[in-house]
Amino acid sequence: MLKGKHIVLGISGGIAAYKSVMLLRLFVKAGAEVQVVITPNGKEFITPVTLSSLSGKPVISDFFTANTGEWHSHVDLGLWADAMVIAPATASTMAKMANGVADNMLITSYLSTRAKVFAAPAMDLDMWKHPSTVRNLARLKADGVDIIEPEAGELASGLSGKGRMEEPQNIFDRVASWLVSPQPLLGKTVLLTAGPTYENIDPVRFIGNYSSGKMGFAIVRALSDAGARVKLVCGPVNLPTPEGNIDRIDVVSAREMLAVCEKEFPHADGAICCAAVADYAPASCASSKMKREKADTITLELVKNPDIAATLGKMKRPDQILVGFALETDHEEENAIGKMARKNLDWIALNSMREKGAGFKVDTNKITLISASGVRIDLPLMTKTEAGRKMVEKIFIDEKADS
Ligand code: C5P
Numbered sequence: 001m002l003k004g005k006h007i008v009l010g011i012s013g014g015i016a017a018y019k020s021v022m023l024l025r026l027f028v029k030a031g032a033e034v035q036v037v038i039t040p041n042g043k044e045f046i047t048p049v050t051l052s053s054l055s056g057k058p059v060i061s062d063f064f065t066a067n068t069g070e071w072h073s074h075v076d077l078g079l080w081a082d083a084m085v086i087a088p089a090t091a092s093t094m095a096k097m098a099n100g101v102a103d104n105m106l107i108t109s110y111l112s113t114r115a116k117v118f119a120a121p122a123m124d125l126d127m128w129k130h131p132s133t134v135r136n137l138a139r140l141k142a143d144g145v146d147i148i149e150p151e152a153g154e155l156a157s158g159l160s161g162k163g164r165m166e167e168p169q170n171i172f173d174r175v176a177s178w179l180v181s182p183q184p185l186l187g188k189t190v191l192l193t194a195g196p197t198y199e200n201i202d203p204v205r206f207i208g209n210y211s212s213g214k215m216g217f218a219i220v221r222a223l224s225d226a227g228a229r230v231k232l233v234c235g236p237v238n239l240p241t242p243e244g245n246i247d248r249i250d251v252v253s254a255r256e257m258l259a260v261c262e263k264e265f266p267h268a269d270g271a272i273c274c275a276a277v278a279d280y281a282p283a284s285c286a287s288s289k290m291k292r293e294k295a296d297t298i299t300l301e302l303v304k305n306p307d308i309a310a311t312l313g314k315m316k317r318p319d320q321i322l323v324g325f326a327l328e329t330d331h332e333e334e335n336a337i338g339k340m341a342r343k344n345l346d347w348i349a350l351n352s353m354r355e356k357g358a359g360f361k362v363d364t365n366k367i368t369l370i371s372a373s374g375v376r377i378d379l380p381l382m383t384k385t386e387a388g389r390k391m392v393e394k395i396f397i398d399e400k401a402d403s
Contacts, residue, residue, distance in 0.1 A: 001030045002179060004031075005033070005082050005083070006033050006082045006083075007027050007032050008034075008078075008080075008109060009035070009036045009087070010037050010039075010084060010089075010106040011038045011042040011046065011087065012042050012092070013040075013043075013090055014122045015122075016122035016164070017042055018045065021051070022169075023085070023171055024036065024055055025054055026168060026169065030176060034055045034057070035055070035080070036048075036055050038061045038106070039093065040061065041090075060077070061104075072105060074105060074112045075112045078109050078111075078112030079114065081113055082116075082179060083178065083179055084116070084117045085120070085171065086106070086110070086119040087120035087168075087171055088122035089119040089120060091127045091132075091136075093106065093107070094133065094136045095132070098135075098136035098143075117145045117146065118171070119148065120147075120150070120165050121148075121149070121165070122163065124155055124156075124159065126159075127163065128161075144229060147243075148166050148174055148243070149166065151164045151165075151166055174243075181225075184227065184397045185227040185396060188269045188270075189230075189231065189269055190228045190268060190269060191231045191264050191265055191270070193257055193261065193308060194233070194237065195211055195213035195235035195236060195237035195276070196210070196235045196236065196237075196277075197251070197275065197276075197277050197305075198235065198236055198252050198278075199254065199305070200252075200281075200285040202286035202287075202288065202289050203285075203287075205290070207282065208236075209278065211235070211275070212239070214239070214362075215274055215387070216272075216274035217232075217239050222389040223396070224242060224246055226397065229245045230245065230247065231247050231249065231264045232246055233261055233264070234249065235252065249264075254305040254308065255281070258311060265320075268320065269321070271321075272324075273308060273323065273324045273325065274325055279304065280302035280303060281305050282301065282303075283301040309322070309324045309345065310342065313344030314344065316344060321347070321395065322346050322347075324343055324345045326340075326348050326351065328351075329353050332352075333370070336370060341372070345372065347372070348370050349367045349391060350369075350370060352368070355381055364383055364384065365381070365382070365383075365384050365387045366379065366381040367387050367390075369395070
C-alpha cells in the first residue's frame with residue numbers, strides 16, 4: 001500500500017513514545033521506507049536499537065555521528081520525505097516547531113522539509129489546555145501542520161482527560177490515506193462562511209435563523225481532504241471543527257463576518273459563501289436588557305446588513321473562484337442565475353425547497369450547481385457530506401482539470 005513512500009518519523013520525549021514503535025511497524029509493514037529521527041529526550045523513553053531494528057535504518061538523533069564525525073543532513077532528509085510524522089509531539093517539541101527553535105535534528109528536519117507534516121500531540125491534560133500550548137497549536141495549524149488531536153482518557157500522570165496520543169492505527173490510517181489519495185488542492189486556500197449570524201437586540205436577545213452550519217462544515221471537510229487549507233468563518237453553530245488544515249474564526253454578526261472575509265479573501269484562491277447571513281440587523285443594540293413591562297407593543301427598527309458575497313464579488317480577482325448558495329421558493333433557477341450575476345459569483349448552488357430531506361438542520365441536501373459560464377449539474381438527494389465532496393470536485397477540481 002505504501003511501497004515507494006518515504007516517511008520521516010519524528011519521536012520526541014514523552015511516555016507515548018512507546019506507541020511509536022507500533023506506528024513504525026505499521027508503516028514498515030505497509031511497505032513504506034521510514035527514517036526515524038528522535039530527540040535527545042526521546043531516547044530516554046525508547047531505545048534507538050528497537051527503532052533501527054524495525055526500520056532497518058540507523059536512527060538519527062544527533063547532527064553528527066560521534067565516532068566518525070559524519071554529518072546528518074537535515075536538508076536531504078527533509079527533501080527525501082513524502083510525509084513527516086511527529087508522534088508523540090510533546091508540548092516542548094510543539095513549541096519549538098511553532099517558533100522555529102532548531103536545536104535538534106527533529107526540528108531542523110521539520111524546518112527543512114517540503115513534505116506534508118502530521119503531528120500527534122501527547123501530554124498531560126493541563127499542559128494540553130495551557131494557553132501556551134493552545135497558542136502553539138493554533139500557530140502550527142496555520143503553518144499547515146495536520147494535527148492529529150489527542151484522545152481523552154487515562155494519562156500517565158494518573159489523571160484523566162484529553163492529552164493521550166491517538167492510537168497508532170488511527171495515526172497510520174490518517175497518514176496512509178493522505179499518502180495514497182491525491183491531494184489536488186494542496187497549496188490552495190479557500191475561505192468559507194458557514195452557519196447563521198446573530199444580530200443583537202439587547203445583551204440577551206438576538207435575531208437569528210435555524211442554519212445549523214452542517215452544509216458548510218461538510219464542504220470544509222471535503223476541501224480539507226482534497227488538500228486545501230480552509231479559513232472557516234463561522235457564525236454561532238454547535239459543531240466541532242473538522243480535523244485537517246482548518247483555521248476557524250468564530251463570529252457572531254454579519255458585520256463581524258464581513259470584516260473577517262474582507263481581510264482573508266485577498267489571500268485565498270476562492271471563497272464559498274455558505275452562511276445564512278441575517279438580512280437585517282437592529283439599527284441599534286440596547287445597552288441593557290429591554291424590560292417587558294414598559295410597553296405592550298414595541299417596534300424594532302432594522303437596517304439592511306452588508307451582502308458579504310456581493311462584497312467579495314466586487315473584490316474578486318480573475319484567478320479567484322467565488323461560490324454562493326441560493327434558497328428559492330419560486331422561479332428557482334431564474335432567481336439563482338440573477339443572484340449569481342448580481343453578486344459576481346462564478347457558481348451558485350441552488351438548494352431545493354421542494355425536496356423533503358433538503359435544507360436546514362437535516363443531514364441531506366439536493367443541490368443544483370449552476371456556473372456563470374452556463375454549466376448546470378443536478379446532484380441527486382444525498383448526504384451533505386457527499387454533496388460537499390461533489391461540490392468541491394465539480395467546482396474546484398474538475399474546473400482546474402478543464403482549464
Ligand atoms: O441574497 P441571498 O441571501 O439569497 O443570497 C444568498 C447567498 O449570498 C449565499 O451564498 C449567502 O451566503 C450570501 N449572502 C451573504 N451576505 C448576505 C446575504 C447573503 O454573503 N448579507
